Amino acid sequence: MKFVDEVKIRVEAGRGGDGCLSFRREKYVPKGGPDGGDGGRGGSIFIVGHAAMNTLLDYRYRRLHRAKKGQQGMGSECTGKSGEDLYLQVPVGTKVFDAETDECIGDITKQDQKLLVAQGGEHGVGNVRFKSSTNRAPRETTVGKPGEKRELRFELQVLADVGLLGYPNAGKSTLISSISAAKPKIADYPFTTLYPNLGMVKGEYGQSFCVADIPGLIEGAAEGAGLGTRFLKHLSRTRLILHIIDIMPVDESDPATAAVILADELKRYSEDLYSKPRWLVLNKIDLLPADEREQFTQDLVKQLNWTGPVFAISALAKIGLEPLIKAISKDFMGEE
Numbered sequence: 233m234k235f236v237d238e239v240k241i242r243v244e245a246g247r248g249g250d251g252c253l254s255f256r257r258e259k260y261v262p263k264g265g266p267d268g269g270d271g272g273r274g275g276s277i278f279i280v281g282h283a284a285m286n287t288l289l290d291y292r293y294r295r296l297h298r299a300k301k302g303q304q305g306m307g308s309e310c311t312g313k314s315g316e317d318l319y320l321q322v323p324v325g326t327k328v329f330d331a332e333t334d335e336c337i338g339d340i341t342k343q344d345q346k347l348l349v350a351q352g353g354e355h356g357v358g359n360v361r362f363k364s365s366t367n368r369a370p371r372e373t374t375v376g377k378p379g380e381k382r383e384l385r386f387e388l389q390v391l392a393d394v395g396l397l398g399y400p401n402a403g404k405s406t407l408i409s410s411i412s413a414a415k416p417k418i419a420d421y422p423f424t425t426l427y428p429n430l431g432m433v434k435g436e437y438g439q440s441f442c443v444a445d446i447p448g449l450i451e452g453a454a455e456g457a458g459l460g461t462r463f464l465k466h467l468s469r470t471r472l473i474l475h476i477i478d479i480m481p482v483d484e485s486d487p488a489t490a491a492v493i494l495a496d497e498l499k500r501y502s503e504d505l506y507s508k509p510r511w512l513v514l515n516k517i518d519l520l521p522a523d524e525r526e527q528f529t530q531d532l533v534k535q536l537n538w539t540g541p542v543f544a545i546s547a548l549a550k551i552g553l554e555p556l557i558k559a560i561s562k563d564f565m566g567e568e
């Protein structure tokens with residue numbers, strides 16, 4: 233699957249149908265009055281949320297979207313048919329902007345949520361409407377109005393409760409696959425994950441929460457190193473960030489230093505993200521003998537001057553996952 237999270241499109245609502253100029257013509261009725269009907273209104277364009285979609289890819293290939301125009305009015309006071317409205321489906325989590333003014337028009341956060349983005353043109357009126365006691369044979373009609381035309385920008389920011397942040401290879405994808413039904417690609421080389429994966433996790437009290445696994449971040453990401461920071465925006469709607477730390481990186485780098493560098497990249501990208509609740513999750517604890525784990529965790533916390541919550545887990549061997557899920561349920565999902 234190709235993941236696309238930003239696109240520009242053009243929408244053009246339908247023009248309203250013109251009013252009709254017509255007079256009744258019937259046998260033995262020499263001067264039938266006016267009978268030109270109204271035009272139909274032009275089709276409008278709506279954006280609608282669709283939960284099963286997870287990319288804006290389709291819009292890369294088709295940029296122009298037009299709704300149908302309204303039909304002209306007809307004789308015998310027949311109104312023209314309205315132009316059909318057009319519904320453009322987008323993944324839940326898509327923000328819709330006016331591309332010219334950069335104004336946010338709406339935020340699609342639910343399945344079937346609808347947002348009007350281009351109003352269809354008003355219909356013209358037929359000459360029958362101009363009939364009056366003084367004007368029995370009006371030749372007046374009006375034309376339909378053009379539909380709204382707009383340049384739009386869609387920006388997808390996945391909707392998740394919990395986001396995973398970490399170096400490539402830290403075990404983010406392994407974690408999401410151990411706690412949810414998501415089956416992302418996992419491999420022992422960096423940058424395995426190339427686009428966000430979402431997984432639903434069963435919480436402690438029967439409720440579920442959504443976890444987002446994003447591509448790994450490296451030093452210099454803010455300057456575009458690795459995959460850069462472009463996926464970090466997918467963490468901006470989460471309530472909690474889990475900072476996943478590989479306690480024994482294959483390159484033998486120091487986990488504490490790596491953690492500091494990553495937090496720094498996060499801060500440089502966005503103070504907002506940086507100040508979100510963030511927990512430390514030390515992963516691959518299975519690589520240590522059981523009796524050394526506690527001490528190792530304490531040492532690392534001390535080294536980092538970390539005062540927030542910390543969890544030691546093994547995403548692969550499924551150690552320590554239950555307390556982590558419990559804590560998330562308790563602290564972040566309780567109010568729902």
Ligand SMILES: Nc1nc2c(ncn2[C@@H]2O[C@H](COP(=O)(O)OP(=O)(O)OP(=O)(O)O)[C@@H](O)[C@H]2O)c(=O)[nH]1
Nearest residue numbers: 400401402403404405406419423424425448547548
């Ligand atoms: N021993 C051990 N290995 C693990 C653990 N978790 C993950 N791994 C291994 O670490 C490697 C990387 O795991 P991934 O889950 O792909 O890492 P990632 O953080 O998603 O990496 P990117 O997608 O590249 O950012 C794989 O070979 C995993 O099997 C763990 O708890 N213990």
Ligand SMILES: [Mg+2]
Nearest residue numbers: 404405424425
């Ligand atoms: Mg991954």
